[in-house]
Amino acid sequence: MPPKFNKNTFQVPEYNPADFAPNKLKYLSNYSEQIKSQVQQMIDNKTLDKYLLNKYPTTHNVSNDKALRVYVMALKNQYLKKSDPISQIKYDDKIHIINNALGLHTYVSRVQGNKLKSKHELRIGSQFKKAPEDFLAMIVVHELAHLKEKEHNKAFYKLCQSMLPDYHQLELDLRIYLTQLELIGDIYP
Numbered sequence: 367m368p369p370k371f372n373k374n375t376f377q378v379p380e381y382n383p384a385d386f387a388p389n390k391l392k393y394l395s396n397y398s399e400q401i402k403s404q405v406q407q408m409i410d411n412k413t414l415d416k417y418l419l420n421k422y423p424t425t426h427n428v429s430n431d432k433a434l435r436v437y438v439m440a441l442k443n444q445y446l447k448k449s450d451p452i453s454q455i456k457y458d459d460k461i462h463i464i465n466n467a468l469g470l471h472t473y474v475s476r477v478q479g480n481k482l483k484s485k486h487e488l489r490i491g492s493q494f495k496k497a498p499e500d501f502l503a504m505i506v507v508h509e510l511a512h513l514k515e516k517e518h519n520k521a522f523y524k525l526c527q528s529m530l531p532d533y534h535q536l537e538l539d540l541r542i543y544l545t546q547l548e549l550i551g552d553i554y555p
């Protein structure tokens with residue numbers, strides 16, 4: 367039996383502007399080509415802002431370090447009450463410059479008596495002082511999960527999802543939001 371001709375096999379590759387603009391969708395580099403081309407299409411059609419504003423019409427009120435601490439501790443007490451305490455929680459405007467990170471969890475372990483004690487700090491990129499609450503929640507949940515899981519492994523993402531069932535969709539939408547900010551501009555007053 368001759369091999370079945372499959373038209374996809376011989377399809378001429380379609381022109382994809384993203385292919386000619388390396389790093390243009392840098393926040394989405396770990397996602398599938400399908401997702402990237404959907405986002406590229408919204409950029410080309412100038413509908414990326416509509417997509418975001420439709421799903422995330424408003425921003426949160428967690429606008430300073432004090433409010434951030436209250437916000438983080440409420441989540442921690444709800445889901446990770448028994449984890450180590452966090453000594454410092456704050457917005458940090460240097461985070462994304464250092465390593466393109468959105469948030470940062472740091473810890474120092476030291477021996478105290480015969481116990482190993484960890485000192486944790488949690489920092490959130492200052493660009494999220496003004497952002498939809500869902501995106502702030504996603505980043506906070508990510509950093510809180512690092513109290514228990516240091517690596518980005520299966521257990522880590524399971525923990526994130528236990529705190530925020532929509533975690534993966536929110537991370538994608540957050541990355542679409544960062545793409546909007548960088549390529550097109552702010553969407554919130």
Ligand SMILES: [Zn+2]
Pocket residue numbers: 508512518
């Ligand atoms: Zn992480």
